[in-house]
Amino acid sequence: MDKKFCIFDMDGTLVDSMPIWKSLGKDYLEARGHQPTQAQLAAMGPMTMLEGAAFLMETFGVEGPPERIIGEMHAVMETHYRTDIPLKPGIQDYLEGLKRQGTRMCVATATAEPLARACLERLGVAHYFDFILSCETVGKGKTQPDVYLEAARRMGSVPEDTAVFEDALYAAQTAKEAGFYTVGVPEAAYGQDWPALAALADETILDWRKAL
Known part of the structure; x- marks a missing residue:
């Protein structure tokens, strides 16, 4: 595909x-005396922070409001985003290559926009992207296509002309079903889903350092 428009997931x-x-x-639950099951933790995976906070309140009786829970989690993640989370190896060269080709790029992430921007600015790659769009902004997680459709609209593209880069199978499935060209990226945290993601994706990138 001639990648004129690209939407990148951020985390992973x-x-x-x-x-x-x-x-x-x-970690958040255990610090408050709860022992979540693997099924409960898996259920939280696709959720936005707001959905996750509501889940913690309903399932574990964590004291709300959701905004307080989100604030506490954001504080933990903000420290990491601002100090020690690294780029995936080779990604900066890949983005630079696309930029030289005139590709328009943006980020669509479940992470809150201020945290995502803080991380990407620290790592020196924020300038490659026209904008950062969070699922929180559109009010839907990546089990729904809203964040991809809004990102494409903002770039002036349509799904069939837009590549979506994802490491999570459920997110890639959403993008694929919405008509986007999907690029699968391996992530150890989702290792069990890689065969299905590789089969689903229109393209896979095993190593950013060898992708261009």
Whole structure:
């Protein structure tokens, strides 16, 4: 595909933050005396922060309001985004190559926009993207296509002319069903889903350093 428009997931695709995100809900609950099951933790995976906070309140009786819970989790993640979460190896060169080709790029992420921007600015790659769009802004997680459709609209593109880069199978499925060209990226946190993602995707990138 001639990639004139690209939508990038951030966590696990551009930056190596998934180990921290994967343990956030568990660490948060255990610090408050709860022992979540693997099924409960898996259920939280596709949720936005707001959906996750509501889930914690309903399932574990964590004291709300949701905004307080989100604030506490954001504080933990903000420290990591501002200090130690790294880029995936080779991603900066890949983005630079697309930029030279005149590709328009944006980020569509479940992470709140201020946190995503803080991370990408620290890593020196924020300038490659026209904008950062959060699922929180559109009010739907990536089990729904809203964030991809809004990102394409803002770039002036349509799904069939737009590549979506994702490491999560459920997110890639959503993009694919909405008509986007999907690019699968392996992420250790979703290792069990890689065969299905590789089969679903129109293209796979095993190593950013060898992608261009």
